[in-house]
Amino acid sequence: MSSHQISVTINGEEHTREVEARLLLVHFIREELGLTGTHIGCDTTSCGACTVLLNGVPAKSCTVFAVAADGAEVTTVEGLGNGGLHPVQQGFTEKHGLQCGFCTPGMMLTSKALLEENPDPSEAEIRWGISGNLCRCTGYVNIVRAVQRASELMKENSDG
Amino acid sequence: MAECRGLGHSVQRKEDARFIRGQGRYIDDVKLPGMLYLDIARSPYAHAKITKIHEDTAMAVDGVAAVITGKTLEGFKLAWMPTLMSDQQMVLPVDTVKYQAQEVAAIVATSRYAAADGAAALEVDYDPLPVVVDPHEALKPGATKVRDDKESNHIFHWEHGDADGTDAALAGCDTVVEQKMHLPRIHVASIETCGCVASWNPVEGHLTLYLTTQAPHAIRTVVALVTAHLGLAEHKIRVISPDIGGGFGGKVPVYPGYVLATAASVVTGKPVKWIEDRSENLQADSFARDYHITATLGSKKGKVAALKLDTVADHGYSDAAANPSKFPAGLYHIATGSYDLENAHVSVDGVYTNKPPGGIAYRCSFRVTEAVHAIERMVDLLARENGEDPADFRLRNFIKPEQFPYTSALGWEYDSGNYGAALEKAMDMIGYQDLRAEQAEKRARGELMGIGISSFTEIVGAGPSKTFDILGIKMFDSAEIRIHPTGKAIARFGTKSQGQGHETTYAQIIAEELGIPPEDIQVEEGDTDTAPYGLGTYASRSTPTAGAAASIASRKIREKGRKIAAHLLEADEADLVWEQGRFYVKGSPDRAKTIQDIAFAAYTNHPQGLEAGLEAISYYDPPNLTFPFGSYICCVDIDRGTGQVRIRRFVAVDDCGVRINPMIVDGQIHGGLTMGIAPALLEEISYDADGNITGGNFMEYLVPTAMETPHWELGETVTPSPHHPIGAKGVGESATVGAPPAVVNAVVDALWHLGVRHMEIPMTPARVWNVLNEHGVAATR
Ligand code: FES
Ligand code: FES
Numbered sequence: 001m002s003s004h005q006i007s008v009t010i011n012g013e014e015h016t017r018e019v020e021a022r023l024l025l026v027h028f029i030r031e032e033l034g035l036t037g038t039h040i041g042c043d044t045t046s047c048g049a050c051t052v053l054l055n056g057v058p059a060k061s062c063t064v065f066a067v068a069a070d071g072a073e074v075t076t077v078e079g080l081g082n083g084g085l086h087p088v089q090q091g092f093t094e095k096h097g098l099q100c101g102f103c104t105p106g107m108m109l110t111s112k113a114l115l116e117e118n119p120d121p122s123e124a125e126i127r128w129g130i131s132g133n134l135c136r137c138t139g140y141v142n143i144v145r146a147v148q149r150a151s152e153l154m155k156e157n158s159d160g
Numbered sequence: 161m162a163e164c165r166g167l168g169h170s171v172q173r174k175e176d177a178r179f180i181r182g183q184g185r186y187i188d189d190v191k192l193p194g195m196l197y198l199d200i201a202r203s204p205y206a207h208a209k210i211t212k213i214h215e216d217t218a219m220a221v222d223g224v225a226a227v228i229t230g231k232t233l234e235g236f237k238l239a240w241m242p243t244l245m246s247d248q249q250m251v252l253p254v255d256t257v258k259y260q261a262q263e264v265a266a267i268v269a270t271s272r273y274a275a276a277d278g279a280a281a282l283e284v285d286y287d288p289l290p291v292v293v294d295p296h297e298a299l300k301p302g303a304t305k306v307r308d309d310k311e312s313n314h315i316f317h318w319e320h321g322d323a324d325g326t327d328a329a330l331a332g333c334d335t336v337v338e339q340k341m342h343l344p345r346i347h348v349a350s351i352e353t354c355g356c357v358a359s360w361n362p363v364e365g366h367l368t369l370y371l372t373t374q375a376p377h378a379i380r381t382v383v384a385l386v387t388a389h390l391g392l393a394e395h396k397i398r399v400i401s402p403d404i405g406g407g408f409g410g411k412v413p414v415y416p417g418y419v420l421a422t423a424a425s426v427v428t429g430k431p432v433k434w435i436e437d438r439s440e441n442l443q444a445d446s447f448a449r450d451y452h453i454t455a456t457l458g459s460k461k462g463k464v465a466a467l468k469l470d471t472v473a474d475h476g477y478s479d480a481a482a483n484p485s486k487f488p489a490g491l492y493h494i495a496t497g498s499y500d501l502e503n504a505h506v507s508v509d510g511v512y513t514n515k516p517p518g519g520i521a522y523r524c525s526f527r528v529t530e531a532v533h534a535i536e537r538m539v540d541l542l543a544r545e546n547g548e549d550p551a552d553f554r555l556r557n558f559i560k561p562e563q564f565p566y567t568s569a570l571g572w573e574y575d576s577g578n579y580g581a582a583l584e585k586a587m588d589m590i591g592y593q594d595l596r597a598e599q600a601e602k603r604a605r606g607e608l609m610g611i612g613i614s615s616f617t618e619i620v621g622a623g624p625s626k627t628f629d630i631l632g633i634k635m636f637d638s639a640e641i642r643i644h645p646t647g648k649a650i651a652r653f654g655t656k657s658q659g660q661g662h663e664t665t666y667a668q669i670i671a672e673e674l675g676i677p678p679e680d681i682q683v684e685e686g687d688t689d690t691a692p693y694g695l696g697t698y699a700s701r702s703t704p705t706a707g708a709a710a711s712i713a714s715r716k717i718r719e720k721g722r723k724i725a726a727h728l729l730e731a732d733e734a735d736l737v738w739e740q741g742r743f744y745v746k747g748s749p750d751r752a753k754t755i756q757d758i759a760f761a762a763y764t765n766h767p768q769g770l771e772a773g774l775e776a777i778s779y780y781d782p783p784n785l786t787f788p789f790g791s792y793i794c795c796v797d798i799d800r801g802t803g804q805v806r807i808r809r810f811v812a813v814d815d816c817g818v819r820i821n822p823m824i825v826d827g828q829i830h831g832g833l834t835m836g837i838a839p840a841l842l843e844e845i846s847y848d849a850d851g852n853i854t855g856g857n858f859m860e861y862l863v864p865t866a867m868e869t870p871h872w873e874l875g876e877t878v879t880p881s882p883h884h885p886i887g888a889k890g891v892g893e894s895a896t897v898g899a900p901p902a903v904v905n906a907v908v909d910a911l912w913h914l915g916v917r918h919m920e921i922p923m924t925p926a927r928v929w930n931v932l933n934e935h936g937v938a939a940t941r
Contacts, residue, residue, distance in 0.1 A: 020273070027272070036189040037182015039405070041351040042438035046858035049351055077182030089180040093172060096827045100659025101179030102186065102352045102405030127866040134858075136351050136406045137659045139830030140866040 006070040010035065011079025019066050025059075026050045028066035029076060037077035037105045041134070048133030051106030052076050058110045060132075077105035080112070087153035088112050088146075097146030099137035107133045111147045120151055164741055166672025167886060170823035174663045174678070184403040187355045190370045192431040195357065196225060198421050199275035200440070201265045201282045203257035206293070206514040206851020207304070208286040210255055210264065218267050218282040223274030226427060227282070228266040228420060230254040241386055241419060243480040244630060245488060247315070249517050250478075251416045256289070258306060258477035259516045260851050261443035266420040268432060291851040295452065295474040295511035306477050306512035315479050315510035320493045321570050322505060329466035329503035333458030337541040339918055343449040343530055345474070345515070345845040346838075347442050348522050349863055350658070352405020354445060355435035356418045360425040366396045367425075371418060374411045374656050375696025376401040378630060380688045382414060383422070385631075390426075401686035407658030408835070409521030412482045412698050413446045443856040446482065446518030447845055450474040451508075451530045457538035462546055464557045466503040467569075469495055469534055473510045473519075481519030482698075483526055484628045484635060490526030493570040494619040497535035498579045498789060500559045504569040514851045523835050523896040525620045525699035532616045536901035540613070540908070541917065549596075550905070551587060554615050555580050565882075572619060574787045576879050578815070583615050583791035586813040589875050590793045603913060608798035608937070609808075610910025614902035615791040620890040621704025625781045630695060634781065637705035638692035639713045641670060642775040645763040647756030649674075650682045651713075654694010655706040657685060660892055661824045662702060666710050668820050669886065673714030675741020675755050692777055700788070700890035703820070704881075709780035711885035716776035720762075724774075725753040727767035786881045786889035790814040792833075794902040798910050800939035803929025805841060805907055812899075813875035817889035829895045830872050836899025838864050840921050911935070 007016045010033060017032055029035050029052065040062055041049035050062040053075035061074075080086040088108045091097065098104040107130060114121060114129040121129065126147045127140070135143060165171050178184050201218075215227040230252035233239040240248045252263055267278035290304040297303055298313040306313055330336055357370040373379050376399040384394035404411060421434040436445070452472040458465050473489065475481065483490050489508040496504050520526055543553030558579040559566050566574040587593075595611050602609045625634035638654040651670055655662065662685060667678035685691055694706060718738060725743035726733040729751055736743040744752035753761075762774035795809040812833055819825045842862040846855040855861045880887025900921065907919050907928070914935040920927070932938035 022273070030188075031272075034191075035182070036186075037184075039186070039352070040188065041353070041405075042858045044438065044857050044859045047351055047438070077180075081181065085180070092180055093176045096173070096823050098176060098179055099661070099827060099831060100350070100352070100404060100406045101175070101184045102350075102659075104179055105182045108180070123871070127869075131865045131867045134351060134863050134865060136349060136408070136835070136863065137831045138827060139832075139834035139872060140869045141830050141872050142827055143866070144871075 004067050006067055008069045008072055008074055010074045021067055023066045024062055025064040025066045025069050026061040035076050035078050039102055048106045049103055051109050053109050058113045088150040090153055091146040091150030095142050095145040095149050097143045103135040115151055164671045164675045164677050166668050167820055171664055171668055171678050171821055173661050186352055186403050186405050187372045188435050190357045192359055195431040195433055196268050197272045197275040198424050198432050198434040199267050199279040200263050201279040203262045203264050205286055205288050206260045206291045207289040208257050211287055212285040213265055214283040218278040221278045221281050223270040224267055224278040226268040245479040245481050247479040249480050251419045259514050260853055263416045268424045291514045293513055293847050293851050295472050295513055298511050298513050306514055313512040316488050317509050318488045319507035326466050326468050326503040326505040330458045333460050333465050335545050336458040337545050338456045341453050342920055343451045343533055345447045345450045346522055346843045347447055347845055348408035348410035350406025350408055350410055353436045353441040356421050357431055357433045358421040358425040359431035362429055368398045370400050372404055372411045373401045374407045374698050376656055376686055376688050377654055377693045378695055399688045401656050404658040408523040409698050410445055439857045442861055443853050444516050446521045448522030453534050455534045455538050457542050459542055464499050464501045467496055469506040471508040473508050474513050475510050475519055476515035476517040477512055478517035479510055480517035484622055485630055491619050492527040492531050494528055495531035495535050496568045496570055498615050498617045499557045502569055523893045528618055529897045532897050533901050536614045540905045550613050575784055575881050577789055578879050579615055581877050582813045582815055585875050586791040586793045586811050590811040595795055608910045610796050610906040612794045612902045612906025612909055614898050616898035617787055617789045618894055618897055619785050619787055620700035621782055621786040622699050622701055623785055635695050636779045636781045637694040637709055638779045639706055639709035640692045640777040641713045643759045645760050647759040648680045649676055652691040653685045653706045654692050655685055655697040655702045665820050669707055669710040670714050673711055700892045703888045703890045704786045705780055705782055708885050709778040712780055713776040713778040717774055721758040723770055724758045724761050728753050728761055783883045788816045788889040788894050790894055790898055792898050792902040794906040796906040803925040803932055805923055807870040810870050811873045814894055815877045815879050816891035817881045818887035825891050826874055828891050829874055832895025833872050833899050834864050834869050835896040837903055840900040840903035842922050844922050
């Protein structure tokens, strides 16, 4: 198995490691770096539990090789709040947008990217935006509300 | 005094702080020094003799440390393990596999990838055998026999009720409807799969098992019983159930992977982790449903009179259903539902087939969903046969509020209910009459729109010790509360949350009873070394059992608190009045001691003759089950071009008794509804005639996304349970139980004028389109 040296900036911190060519980004994040907030829920790129932001864009890290992230900027749930709580984290808490919490990191990162692209999404746009992330617990209604709440908070922040 | 935010407050969840930061600790996050990884090689055949396992092919892979086969386990008498239903199931096969994806061998290696490589490299020689997939075929004489150790494929016959009386009553009915229906195999598919880390300490003879389990204490006892001959003992076994990423019943059973990881840890002397992947989870873990029902319902002069259900239950190759021991068909005999009828009989024949074992698990209290599906479909059919609107027919035939407590024809004593109020509320909310008018207009234009009702009654909170046990262990549950000197508390429970928010809900119950705010109460579950014994969280039992225990333990603490307060206030105990959070002297409300004062005194100034400390424990044995209910109305539009069913509106009125945290209750209902429409429209674990799984991964097994899920509209009525200390009933599963027939009834309603009388589930676009096409209404371009 060939191995390669890669450097990935995760949550603002650069990590250089020697990895097998086949190592998945999600395992690099979880096992090599010990950032266990990124979860794994399937083996067919269907669930989105592993979603991270790869150069700002949501990516299912179970379907990206770690070597393909060489030189990239990755944001995981651990990098969301920057000390405090990101509006998305605030929205999910206030609106009960999570139950078991397993889908939540991926769901929040997808929501963050959605709101950055579209600060004021309609319900239909939110539903479409999160449709690559499965949640088995919440029935999505409160996730939609959480994203709407996050949108409000982000606007308040930028107005203030 | 600060408000303590007990019952009825939408307190923000305590557990969320860690979850939203990615700091939950789920099973795959557990990492121990020197840990090895286990992967499982599985059978490509549904039925085959294993002629040889070439262990060397896996051992040759870099990093592989051990290969465990059925023969290895046989040496330790561990190749088979008992099920809860007096059957047995294989941990690993010694010579024959019985379903596709069955465990064949375990590969232990130094890394996750090496273990997977080993499992892929393992060569196994098989001689395929004939396969039986259809349970009706399995019952025919000369059918392929699934189990060598059994006489036939017929596992059991179970029946309940008065067969002759029911037949006679049906013969006397003026209107009788009969319908066959199949509730196919489905899977809970919690987003976190199952797994464990087993850590054996040979020096101390101690086993620590981190395990995705909804029932840690029961698991500890089971492990102790099945390994006693190897020298393990219950005090040397610690089961820790970490944060769980969704359970829904799928994390109740003992899976072979758990036993294999334990055996591997014992063999290697190192901690061993096993995490299944999604396809393994769907293909081999416990399924739900798979009931083939023939239902007959009759009425006389418009009054429902008699119900008969004959059922063939496909159990796979072993009866491993997670039922209370005395109930081989679970609580299926709740099947008379919300209706006042005098005669009923239900029967179930369990059958072996070449499929994985399991049964029950899918957010449901032991086959209640099957029962509700049957009665709610049949009542709809019978209403129409009587020429009556299904809503009016239900309202006339409901058990009336004044009939409670009500003993059903099948012997259950329903604690409370007000079914008419819930249905009327749902009809108001959705604008039932207007929808009917709209439907008539649309129908005239050739558009397909339907309205479906389901007025379910659940039976949860198992259960009273006189009838409910699992392997002899009574189905009580427990709470242990300890108040610290500063008035803060820790409370531990025998249950285990999987996302339901126990850390918050239980704290609110204690807050209500003792006046200590929820944030001052640490709630813990899931560690068998510290938590009191309990049977766990499933079948909506946590609030009815452990929630009740929290009340009772709190009240014990309050009674001791009264003695301490009397001592502090130099008053007579009988003269003290409790109001949330404090005792005061009758007539002088200023002479008072708060619970915090009392807690401090319990450690610093306790009265002579009274022990120091302030704590209590309760093992709560419920006097009866609880019977949550509700009425759901679903409105669908059907696309004539694609057969797609779109849920336009869905109104759910639930009555779960007193609501502890309304926000959490609504969340439970939202999730339950989504898992209710899923089997109605999307989900099925399907098989071809050779026993190959055709719905065994997330590309084929379709879990609803935000796109298929409608905006849920919720309503409530509150009929407190008369026997629960705070009047609560449990709510985790109501919606999953109640929703499916509402969707089916809506689709059948949309197609009724074409002559359609029934739809099997899941009502996929293909299935619906075929029906449209048969009736000449499929749109073509
Ligand atoms: S783990 Fe399911 S999409 Fe990545
Ligand atoms: S909160 Fe459990 S899967 Fe979304």
